[in-house]
Amino acid sequence: MNVASPARTAAVQLISDPWDDTLISGLLSTLSPPLTSHPCCVTWPCNIPAINPRTTISMGKASLRVDCVLGEGAFATVYQATDPVTSERIVLKVQKPANPWEFYINTQLDARLRPAVRHLYSSVRSAHLFNDGSVLLAELHNHGTLLNAVNSYKTLSDKLMPKPLVLYFTVCILNMVEQLHAVGIVHADIKPDNFLLGER
Helix, strand or coil, X not given: CCCCCHHHHHXXXXXXXXCCHHHHHHHHHXXXXXXXXXXXXXXXXXXXXXXXXXXXXXXXXXXXXXXXXXXXXXXXXXXXEECCCCCCEEEEEXXXXXXXXXXXXXXXXXXXXXXXXXXXXXXEEEEEECCCCEEEEEECCCCCXXXXXXXXXXXXXXCCCCHHHHHHHHHHHHHHHHHHHHCCCCCCCCCHHHCECCCC
16 A cells, blocks of 8 residues: 655645636746747737637738638637638637637647647647637648547448457557646546547
8 A cells, every 4th residue: 555645645636627717827827938929829908809600810910711610619619710821721710818828739749749648639729819819820620539439330230340440449548647647737628529630
């Protein structure tokens, strides 16, 4: 039986709600330098501009054509957009209220993960913080999510994903979680629709 020493036990603080706004604001306020000084974090003294499919918006120096809605959740809408100059497609994650924590975690992935495994996780290019929300610009993974892959098998005759493929995805997920834990990051929302499928 392994019993922690009293000194070590006293240092552990249990958090009942890791998504508590006050807790997150407090953690972000202690950063030095502050998150807003990051070169890819832009603060705007206004509300989020209207973002709708088939409109063009300015986001910093970029002019982007909003193509379509990719998904909607309780606190965010995800759009696909195209840079008309380069034809590059990207993701706009519009969050209300603002969620600078997600951008902070992205900066920590950049800093803590080995370059050999960084590509396993999505990457946020820039964060735009507005009075009423935030917009994250991120790379587009156009092969859907793990949930999309699972659901695609429901249309087939046996309706089940083959066991070797299930094992492959399981090993990939466990490896990704292990890499995060090794650098002191905990992901609190592991589910099939949060795993994007890459080019392979």
